[in-house]
Amino acid sequence: MFLDVLRRRNPRLIEATIALHQAGKIPANTYVIDLDSVEANARTVATEANRLGLKAFAMTKQMGRNADFCGAIIRGGIGASVNVDMECARATRRAGMAIGHLGHLVQIPRAEADAAASFAPAYWTVFNDEKASEAARATAPLGRVQSMLARIQTPGDTFYRGHEGGFDAAEVTAVADRIDAMEGGRFAGITTFPALLFEQASRKVVPTGNLATLHAAAEALARAGRSDIEINAPGTNSSTVLKAVADAGATQIEPGHGLTGTTPLHAVEDLPELPAVVYVSEISHYHGSDAFCFGGGLYIDPVFPDYEVKAIVSREPTAAESALRTVEIPPPAAIDYYGMIDASSGRRPAVGDSVVFGFRPQAFVTRAYTCGVSDVASGSPKAGTIHDAFGRPADWPL
Known part of the structure; x- marks a missing residue:
């Protein structure tokens, strides 16, 4: 729901997230906060x-x-x-x-x-x-x-x-x-x-x-x-x-x-607050024409009606439309071990590619990590401490 807004109003956050994830500074299954x-x-x-x-x-x-x-x-x-x-x-x-x-x-x-x-x-x-x-x-x-x-x-x-x-x-x-x-x-x-x-x-x-x-x-x-x-x-x-x-x-x-600029009104109007959070995963494996990405924080807030979920899939920092892919995520009654990315057309994503979503999150009810990132607008972003969903420093990567 918020990916379009992020691509338009804060694309540097998407790009910074991909760069830091590919550099091994941020794990898959992380909410990244600008x-x-x-x-x-x-x-x-x-x-x-x-x-x-x-x-x-x-x-x-x-x-x-x-x-x-x-x-x-x-x-x-x-x-x-x-x-x-x-x-x-x-x-x-x-x-x-x-x-x-x-x-x-x-x-x-x-x-x-x-x-x-x-x-x-x-x-x-x-x-x-x-x-x-x-x-x-x-x-x-x-x-x-x-x-x-x-x-x-x-x-x-x-x-x-x-x-x-x-x-x-x-x-x-x-x-x-x-x-x-x-x-x-x-x-x-x-x-x-x-x-x-x-x-x-x-x-x-x-x-x-x-x-x-x-x-x-x-x-x-x-x-x-x-x-x-x-x-x-x-x-x-x-x-x-x-x-x-x-x-x-x-x-x-x-x-x-x-x-974080993610109230429902922020999805339909450009308000003073900027969208300031993305969720990053990575491609794990293939099954048929679907590329599977790690889950743990694939949370769709029920405040919205059903909509087509998309993600940016790339190894290079980008927020381009050409990197968008349609993603199926498990229903709320299931465990979100993976999301399934339609890879039936276009460039075939590779295992290890970053997958960036724009959710309205409730990180505390997920298994996701969180990570604050500074200096996003400068193009030289810095990742902070990785936290678990309870606000405690995580034992990552060790």
Whole structure:
């Protein structure tokens, strides 16, 4: 989906990836991140967020919590992370980011509450009284009070299947009172997900009913004397949509794909953020007229309808149309050991050729490596440390 955009807007990243892969600096099955573009993208988002008075927390799971990626985000002006789980928090903390937000989308397991509290997150989202009590109990012995965000919902709100949960929005004032009554806890505000979604029909980012739920809950809290609250409104956050969430009353945003120029809107419009990630593999063997390339990170985000997957296949650095090949990748229910490249016509690719895709990634749910690359635009790119999908330096090549 993003390969056409990459070829047009950041072809040097494709070329740099092939050069570094062929030089043995980057393994097959790696998401390659243009660190300079990420830094510029983060600065674009941070500048607009600051202009609108929004707090920005970076979501790093899409890039496998890569430490060099986190560093580029920090240099771009976003110093705190939102963490989808505790592994996310551990990785971003190791990388030098402050822990801005924990517990959303994934609640903190009971046995990890003490560890979560020790990270001193700025905000901790809870879905029910039990989770709020766990957070407060873990925090109180540390001599601090934990600011909590209540995840709220009302009938008709939009959720991805498996993401559901939260307090009844109609009871938000009582929820706030109960959290405030907990030793070690403080009600700080409300959150939902997703507040914005990409709409295929209009090819626009539009607010969901969840954003209206946040607005109505904020009004109820204000009537109860709670006007100074945080309103966390994540979902498809990039610089061009921030005014819409600010106008709706939001105080916090959480860019993820916006930092790599891979939100759905980036696929159909040229936004300020540059596309900044590719996936590289290499040809392993042939079966009939198909050239097989290594998998492990062949991830198609279900936000898009089915489309023809293509890749650049070459041993020499290029982003040319002549190097494009059609690729079949295994369905989501299968293990992506290999992708199958149609080699029935044109130049026959050779074993060892680089294969470069333009995915919208979620590296943390794959078996892929990640690697940050600097100085892409200069034509003399440098590969950083190879990380695994959990943000840890990988034992590669040894």
